Amino acid sequence: MKNKITPSTIVFSVLILMSSAAAIHQYITSHQWYGYVVSASMPDWLVPIRYYFSWSLRIFGIVVAVGLLAQREIFRKLGIWLGVFTLLTVYWKHHPDTFFRHTQYLTEEYAYRFPGLVIDFSVFAKDALIALYVFEFIFWGLFIFYFTRPSIKKHFR
Numbered sequence: 001m002k003n004k005i006t007p008s009t010i011v012f013s014v015l016i017l018m019s020s021a022a023a024i025h026q027y028i029t030s031h032q033w034y035g036y037v038v039s040a041s042m043p044d045w046l047v048p049i050r051y052y053f054s055w056s057l058r059i060f061g062i063v064v065a066v067g068l069l070a071q072r073e074i075f076r077k078l079g080i081w082l083g084v085f086t087l088l089t090v091y092w093k094h095h096p097d098t099f100f101r102h103t104q105y106l107t108e109e110y111a112y113r114f115p116g117l118v119i120d121f122s123v124f125a126k127d128a129l130i131a132l133y134v135f136e137f138i139f140w141g142l143f144i145f146y147f148t149r150p151s152i153k154k155h156f157r
Helices: 007-029 031-038 044-069 073-093 096-113 121-147 150-156
Strands: none
Touching (some): 007 031, 007 044, 007 121, 031 044, 031 096, 044 073, 073 121, 073 150, 096 121, 121 150
Protein backbone atom coordinates (compact mmCIF):
# COMPACT_ATOMS: atom_id res chain seq x y z
CA MET A 1 0.00 0.00 0.00
CA LYS A 2 1.29 3.43 -0.94
CA ASN A 3 2.02 5.90 1.85
CA LYS A 4 -0.12 8.99 2.08
CA ILE A 5 1.48 12.02 0.43
CA THR A 6 2.75 14.56 2.95
CA PRO A 7 1.52 18.16 2.92
CA SER A 8 5.12 19.39 2.64
CA THR A 9 5.65 17.32 -0.50
CA ILE A 10 2.56 18.96 -1.98
CA VAL A 11 3.78 22.45 -1.00
CA PHE A 12 7.26 21.94 -2.46
CA SER A 13 5.80 20.49 -5.65
CA VAL A 14 3.26 23.28 -6.09
CA LEU A 15 5.92 25.96 -5.53
CA ILE A 16 8.17 24.37 -8.16
CA LEU A 17 5.23 24.04 -10.57
CA MET A 18 4.17 27.66 -10.06
CA SER A 19 7.66 29.12 -10.42
CA SER A 20 8.35 27.02 -13.51
CA ALA A 21 5.04 27.98 -15.09
CA ALA A 22 5.66 31.67 -14.38
CA ALA A 23 9.16 31.49 -15.88
CA ILE A 24 7.93 29.64 -18.97
CA HIS A 25 5.21 32.24 -19.42
CA GLN A 26 7.89 34.93 -19.26
CA TYR A 27 10.02 33.07 -21.84
CA ILE A 28 7.08 32.76 -24.22
CA THR A 29 5.72 36.28 -23.90
CA SER A 30 9.02 38.13 -23.64
CA HIS A 31 11.64 36.33 -25.69
CA GLN A 32 13.30 39.65 -26.60
CA TRP A 33 13.34 40.68 -22.94
CA TYR A 34 15.32 37.57 -22.10
CA GLY A 35 17.97 38.34 -24.69
CA TYR A 36 18.17 41.99 -23.65
CA VAL A 37 18.48 41.29 -19.95
CA VAL A 38 20.70 38.22 -20.07
CA SER A 39 23.07 39.61 -22.70
CA ALA A 40 24.42 42.01 -20.05
CA SER A 41 26.42 39.23 -18.43
CA MET A 42 27.53 37.02 -21.31
CA PRO A 43 28.65 37.00 -24.93
CA ASP A 44 25.91 37.14 -27.57
CA TRP A 45 26.62 33.62 -28.83
CA LEU A 46 25.94 32.22 -25.34
CA VAL A 47 22.54 33.89 -24.86
CA PRO A 48 20.51 31.37 -26.96
CA ILE A 49 22.29 28.47 -25.25
CA ARG A 50 21.35 29.85 -21.84
CA TYR A 51 17.80 30.51 -23.06
CA TYR A 52 17.27 26.89 -24.08
CA PHE A 53 19.05 25.63 -20.97
CA SER A 54 16.65 27.74 -18.88
CA TRP A 55 13.74 26.16 -20.72
CA SER A 56 15.18 22.70 -20.07
CA LEU A 57 15.57 23.34 -16.35
CA ARG A 58 12.01 24.63 -16.07
CA ILE A 59 10.58 21.62 -17.91
CA PHE A 60 12.77 19.38 -15.76
CA GLY A 61 11.37 21.14 -12.66
CA ILE A 62 7.80 20.48 -13.80
CA VAL A 63 8.56 16.81 -14.42
CA VAL A 64 10.23 16.50 -11.00
CA ALA A 65 7.31 18.21 -9.24
CA VAL A 66 4.76 15.92 -10.88
CA GLY A 67 6.95 12.92 -10.04
CA LEU A 68 7.12 14.04 -6.41
CA LEU A 69 3.34 14.25 -6.31
CA ALA A 70 3.28 10.68 -7.66
CA GLN A 71 5.76 9.75 -4.88
CA ARG A 72 8.27 8.15 -7.23
CA GLU A 73 11.74 7.60 -5.77
CA ILE A 74 13.58 8.59 -8.94
CA PHE A 75 11.95 12.03 -8.85
CA ARG A 76 12.87 12.51 -5.19
CA LYS A 77 16.50 11.92 -6.15
CA LEU A 78 16.23 14.11 -9.26
CA GLY A 79 14.69 16.87 -7.15
CA ILE A 80 17.63 16.72 -4.76
CA TRP A 81 19.97 16.89 -7.76
CA LEU A 82 18.06 19.93 -9.07
CA GLY A 83 18.39 21.61 -5.67
CA VAL A 84 22.13 20.97 -5.44
CA PHE A 85 22.61 22.15 -9.02
CA THR A 86 20.65 25.33 -8.33
CA LEU A 87 22.63 26.08 -5.18
CA LEU A 88 25.93 25.56 -7.00
CA THR A 89 24.92 27.77 -9.92
CA VAL A 90 22.78 30.42 -8.22
CA TYR A 91 25.34 33.15 -9.00
CA TRP A 92 25.04 32.46 -12.73
CA LYS A 93 21.29 31.92 -12.53
CA HIS A 94 20.88 35.38 -10.99
CA HIS A 95 24.01 37.18 -12.13
CA PRO A 96 24.37 40.70 -10.61
CA ASP A 97 24.86 42.38 -14.01
CA THR A 98 21.80 40.62 -15.38
CA PHE A 99 19.74 41.53 -12.34
CA PHE A 100 20.77 45.18 -12.54
CA ARG A 101 19.91 45.24 -16.24
CA HIS A 102 16.52 43.75 -15.42
CA THR A 103 15.80 46.59 -12.98
CA GLN A 104 16.81 49.10 -15.67
CA TYR A 105 14.42 47.36 -18.06
CA LEU A 106 11.61 47.60 -15.49
CA THR A 107 12.32 51.32 -15.00
CA GLU A 108 12.13 51.92 -18.77
CA GLU A 109 9.05 49.72 -19.19
CA TYR A 110 7.10 51.46 -16.43
CA ALA A 111 8.10 54.88 -17.74
CA TYR A 112 6.77 53.86 -21.17
CA ARG A 113 3.54 52.30 -19.91
CA PHE A 114 2.81 54.94 -17.27
CA PRO A 115 4.04 58.33 -18.49
CA GLY A 116 4.63 60.70 -15.62
CA LEU A 117 5.23 57.86 -13.14
CA VAL A 118 8.91 57.75 -12.30
CA ILE A 119 10.13 54.68 -10.42
CA ASP A 120 13.81 53.83 -10.49
CA PHE A 121 13.86 50.10 -9.81
CA SER A 122 17.66 49.99 -9.95
CA VAL A 123 17.85 51.46 -6.43
CA PHE A 124 16.35 48.18 -5.21
CA ALA A 125 18.61 45.93 -7.30
CA LYS A 126 21.23 45.04 -4.68
CA ASP A 127 18.73 44.39 -1.88
CA ALA A 128 16.41 42.44 -4.17
CA LEU A 129 19.30 40.33 -5.47
CA ILE A 130 20.41 39.50 -1.94
CA ALA A 131 16.84 38.59 -1.02
CA LEU A 132 16.61 36.36 -4.09
CA TYR A 133 19.87 34.57 -3.20
CA VAL A 134 18.65 34.08 0.39
CA PHE A 135 15.33 32.74 -0.86
CA GLU A 136 17.04 30.28 -3.23
CA PHE A 137 19.30 28.98 -0.44
CA ILE A 138 16.46 28.68 2.06
CA PHE A 139 14.07 27.00 -0.38
CA TRP A 140 16.53 24.52 -1.84
CA GLY A 141 18.28 23.95 1.50
CA LEU A 142 14.95 23.04 3.09
CA PHE A 143 14.03 20.96 0.03
CA ILE A 144 17.25 18.93 0.24
CA PHE A 145 16.99 18.57 4.01
CA TYR A 146 13.34 17.48 3.81
CA PHE A 147 13.69 14.97 0.99
CA THR A 148 16.80 13.32 2.47
CA ARG A 149 15.11 12.56 5.81
CA PRO A 150 14.56 8.82 6.36
CA SER A 151 10.94 9.37 7.42
CA ILE A 152 10.25 11.08 4.08
CA LYS A 153 12.29 8.66 1.97
CA LYS A 154 9.99 5.84 3.01
CA HIS A 155 7.08 7.57 1.27
CA PHE A 156 8.93 7.18 -2.03
CA ARG A 157 9.87 3.52 -1.89
